[in-house]
Amino acid sequence: MNGMLAVLWREYLFFKRRIWSITASSLVSPLLYLIAFGWGLGRVVTMDGVQYIDFIVPGILALSTMNASFNSVATPLSIARLYDKTLEEYLVSPITLFSFAAGKILAGALRGMYVGLLLLVVAFLFGAKFKISLAFITLALLNCLVFASLGFLVALKIQSHPDMARFNSFVITPMIFLGGTFFSPEHTSPLLQFFIKLLPLTPASQGLRSLALGQEFAWYAPTLQLIYLCLFIALGLYAYRKVE
């Protein structure tokens, strides 16, 4: 577990030095969503019988934790691999592939949870109502782990920085809007609904919403997330074995 410890320690130092810029930059997008959709529309619009601000806070939580976890792993790891070559220090050391991957994914997930916590505080100040339970926290953490492991995989597969921008444009950004964050997939056609429910973000936004609003919990959410987590970790480890 030396690799995991080393990665977590390095990430902790980086986080400590950059805490204010990380905090501020993490809050920009969620704040804009909360102001535009929560404050602006939230009090006058209802969705599935609940005030829109209460409806979208779990969705914004899902997308914010997704963004934070994905980007805190994908961007620095791709830079470490392609540009400053700091990844080689880990590759030549006697650590296992798994311990390095575990450290990176866990660090990314913790960053996502930090952003999630900030968001909930801000949402509370905006007047949103939600219930926080152990299941809610667990599901949010699972979402962070899924996207941190996706970030790990993508960072090891891309060939240049523009590739990362393209992945964000074609995968992450569409998922922000389609992943059940701002609307309920049930309002779409059955085909689109099927597609939306397969997206890795949808189980998080739907699951978190049902827990936050005290509705019936859809067990497909953690099940699908666990499948994605295992898939991304397996592919990430395979990609890591092949890195040269």
Added chain:
Amino acid sequence: MIVLNEVTKKYQETLSVDKLSLHIANGEFFGLLGPNGAGKTTTIRMLTALTIPTAGNITINGQLVSRHNPSYKSQIGLVPQHINLEPELTVAENLYLHGILYGMKRSAIADKITELLEFADLTDKRQTLVNTLSGGMKRKVLIIRALMHSPQLLLLDEPTVGLDVFSRRRVWDLIKSLNTRGITILLTTHYLEEAEHLCSRIGLLKKGRLIMTGSIENLRDVVGPVVVERFVQDKTILHFFQEQAQALQFVSGLKEEFTIRQTSLEDVFVKMTEEKVDIN
């Protein structure tokens, strides 16, 4: 002992290293020289399992080099060509991180950091962020980072590239003192005077093939220890001789200016890496 056995690396259609076989004894200071693209860095990368050979195998003290056999890695210290220190960490933090990666105990890490900073004359830079250091200091940190876990073998891939004369000399002293402490060193460099100054044995690579190995004296003897240098029709021509008398006899009939001198490693390098192409 490092043993490379018929090691080949091919990138699609490009042959980077071609059936390289080489033995390097413990305690040796071996220099691997060659022009750009000769396969020096690829060889170093294969020794650390950063690059996987297409064919052949490498053992270090009897252990097979493989990405999936991390146990041999503790025996190796790598100083890469590019500066791959964590730029936003301090010097001490970079060294500490290395210590954790190699499973060192906390107290041992602290002691080793103090010892190595002193050894490299960097004690006052302990808490300095790496991205604020000069190029020479970064190189020194790279070297002492590779020594944190007390490796038996140090791989140096062009460790003085981009340094001024004074910084380079300081790095040479540092490397030389490591070899006197019994560490086996494999050095790649473009600076032939560096190899001449430091290495006890040299290997010349040309297009991925090892064309010559031996001490600097051996290499000089192979091509001829005496050289006559002429400048004819905008081109420098070298003539090698085994004896000074032969060289004197040769120049007696020359009309243009010439120089007679002892063959340098650079002369050997030029002859073997350029002319070998024609010979082959």
